[in-house]
Amino acid sequence: MDIRQRLSKKSNKFLEDLNAYLFAKGKNFKEIDVIIEELEVHLLEAERKGKPIEKVVGNSPGEYMEMISEEMPVDYSNWIKYAVIIILGSFTFQIFMDILNGPLSYSILEIVGDVTISILFILLTLVSFTWITKRGMSDRKAILVLTPVMIVPVAMFVGLIYLNRHVETPVIHFGVTSSWLIVSLASILVIAITLWAKSWVLVVILSLLILPEFLLGLTSLSIETQLIVSTIISYGGIFLYIWIVSRREK
Amino acid sequence: MSTTQMLKGIIDGCVLAIIKNKEVYGYELAEKLEEYGFESFSEGTIYPMLMRMQREELVSATFKKSTAGPRRKYYSLTRKGEMELEKFVARWDDLQANVQRVLHMESVD
Numbered sequence: 542m543d544i545r546q547r548l549s550k551k552s553n554k555f556l557e558d559l560n561a562y563l564f565a566k567g568k569n570f571k572e573i574d575v576i577i578e579e580l581e582v583h584l585l586e587a588e589r590k591g592k593p594i595e596k597v598v599g600n601s602p603g604e605y606m607e608m609i610s611e612e613m614p615v616d617y618s619n620w621i622k623y624a625v626i627i628i629l630g631s632f633t634f635q636i637f638m639d640i641l642n643g644p645l646s647y648s649i650l651e652i653v654g655d656v657t658i659s660i661l662f663i664l665l666t667l668v669s670f671t672w673i674t675k676r677g678m679s680d681r682k683a684i685l686v687l688t689p690v691m692i693v694p695v696a697m698f699v700g701l702i703y704l705n706r707h708v709e710t711p712v713i714h715f716g717v718t719s720s721w722l723i724v725s726l727a728s729i730l731v732i733a734i735t736l737w738a739k740s741w742v743l744v745v746i747l748s749l750l751i752l753p754e755f756l757l758g759l760t761s762l763s764i765e766t767q768l769i770v771s772t773i774i775s776y777g778g779i780f781l782y783i784w785i786v787s788r789r790e791k
Numbered sequence: 792m793s794t795t796q797m798l799k800g801i802i803d804g805c806v807l808a809i810i811k812n813k814e815v816y817g818y819e820l821a822e823k824l825e826e827y828g829f830e831s832f833s834e835g836t837i838y839p840m841l842m843r844m845q846r847e848e849l850v851s852a853t854f855k856k857s858t859a860g861p862r863r864k865y866y867s868l869t870r871k872g873e874m875e876l877e878k879f880v881a882r883w884d885d886l887q888a889n890v891q892r893v894l895h896m897e898s899v900d
Binding site: 585599608611 | 816818821835836
């Protein structure tokens with residue numbers, strides 16, 4: 542039987558929080574696995590003897606997590622990998638959306654803005670992750686904290702779109718051939734990320750965001766109806782997908 | 792030096808002494824410390840301590856399968872760890888002798 546199933550809910554929650562905390566603190570994955578495995582064994586034996594989790598991790602799990610974190614060297618290579626994937630992933634999304642409207646063209650402001658906001662998004666996520674896990678928050682509370690945090694980058698993206706309409710910066714225009722070359726490169730990237738992550742998440746979300754708009758564009762429905770229907774399909778689909786995946790993982 | 796800091800150095804020495812005697816895994820080590828009377832500390836604190844000792848090359852670790860259940864990480868003392876333990880014993884003997892002398896000469900009753 543899996544060791545996690547033999548552990549109490551409280552111990553499992555602590556180990557999950559510690560895992561996420563160390564990840565957000567940029568620790569090496571292998572080293573995280575080792576300390577988690579060691580603590581699993583310890584908690585299991587302690588629970589068998591009827592010791593409460595406090596006897597192992599102390600009265601403040603947050604402080605204990607910090608103690609462990611301080612003894613582990615930081616390994617930013619994991620982070621950088623994810624950062625690159627998120628930034629490139631957001632670019633592929635943009636590229637696929639734009640190619641539907643003809644050859645690509647981007648202003649310097651758009652490119653710089655996209656990268657800046659993506660980096661900010663990653664930093665915000667990591668900071669809120671350490672904050673949430675250190676306090677051992679329940680999922681519901683965590684969502685309450687994360688929602689406003691996630692709205693910030695979204696609002697900034699919207700702001701960037703408006704800013705881009707009013708502020709003139711040099712624009713890079715791509716011809717038809719180079720536009721499709723970029724699209725092909727983006728497709729290769731999506732396939733590579735999918736294979737590397739062994740997850741369909743990017744493909745599914747990209748298809749849900751792009752295909753409804755594209756397919757509805759071929760129909761004779763009014764623009765407003767198209768927009769409403771495609772938005773509902775896109776976000777409803779993403780919500781459904783995340784829900785199904787999370788159910789399956791449990 | 793605060794009591795906790797002083798205790799920290801002492802527990803370090805005791806951990807080295809226990810590991811020198813026999814290869815142990817984390818839970819075993821915590822139990823031993825408790826048996827010897829160090830009961831007030833939270834058991835988990837030995838792990839950051841062991842991580843530091845491993846980084847300072849005082850101890851080395853290997854994973855071994857246990858007969859019933861998951862694999863355990865066993866710690867043993869390195870040559871450097873043995874030297875550190877010797878130093879600790881010398882420091883401790885010195886400290887203890889000093890305290891004994893004080894308490895003996897200055898009757899505290």
